[in-house]
Amino acid sequence: MSKLSARSAARTPRTASFVPVVQREVERLIGCGELHGGTRINESALALKLGMSRGPVREACRALQQLGLLRSELNRGFFVREISTKEAIDIYDVRAGLFATAGRLAAAIISAQQLLVLDELVSRMDEAIDALDIATFYPLNNEMHRQLIACSDNSKLIELFPTLEAELHLFRRRGLVLPGSMRASNDEHRSIVDALRHGDGGTAGRLMERHILAGKARFLRTLNDRSN
Incomplete structure (x- = not known):
């Protein structure tokens, strides 16, 4: 295994453990009214707030998209989904x-x-x-x-x-x-x-x-x- 692959493999468990933390925070922000339908998720600001890299934030946003809470737009990022x-x-x-x-x-x-x-x-x-x-x-x-x-x-x-x-x-x-x-x-x-x-x-x-x-x-x- 190359040094780069080894480093990536070592980061994977830690990144995965951060993803649920980010998901819960996004859900909390929506629940307390800080994020509204149509709001764009500021990945950099959220990563800084939670003290982590953007990687787990991006993975959490993808997971929340699969759950139907967020939607994505090409080259624009993730947005809080609006439903009728x-x-x-x-x-x-x-x-x-x-x-x-x-x-x-x-x-x-x-x-x-x-x-x-x-x-x-x-x-x-x-x-x-x-x-x-x-x-x-x-x-x-x-x-x-x-x-x-x-x-x-x-x-x-x-x-x-x-x-x-x-x-x-x-x-x-x-x-x-x-x-x-x-x-x-x-x-x-x-x-x-x-x-x-x-x-x-x-x-x-x-x-x-x-x-x-x-x-x-x-x-x-x-x-x-x-x-x-």
Whole structure:
């Protein structure tokens, strides 16, 4: 192996480990409203902010493009994707069905360690709510959903759900800024975790489906508020 190849090979694991960090940061920036639909991703500035080279940033942007969160333009870079209201509503409906399935599956197999993780996320979101800190609440909310899907131990669900989550980042934040919405959302999380703790798949599935549909309802309220 040449010295150049050896150096490239040595960098690869480190670069790969940075990619999820960049992805989460882009999702956070969208969730807290710092990035909007149509905004160009400043790769150099993001790399500087995170203390890394542009390589992991570029790889993360490519991954987020595959998830549907970003789009690319030749010689211009990556931009936050914009989707229509109809697309958003359709995605909410699909997510509701998948979440219901995840709840039914997870209730039968969830471990004590997984329940501890979910309880901790609920507690941390309560703290963010008390501080009126949506910038902290939003990524915790995303992680809660990821963990709930992971608890299903269904590889296809785990593969599909991130794409549907990513496409809705711009819309989901709108609903959470409504008065009382973060508290209502986390109360729903707490009820879901209680159902999972008791191994009640039917209730867990219904609550998880209702949780997504409640998010859809909050999003639709923001549309009505903007039209009035």
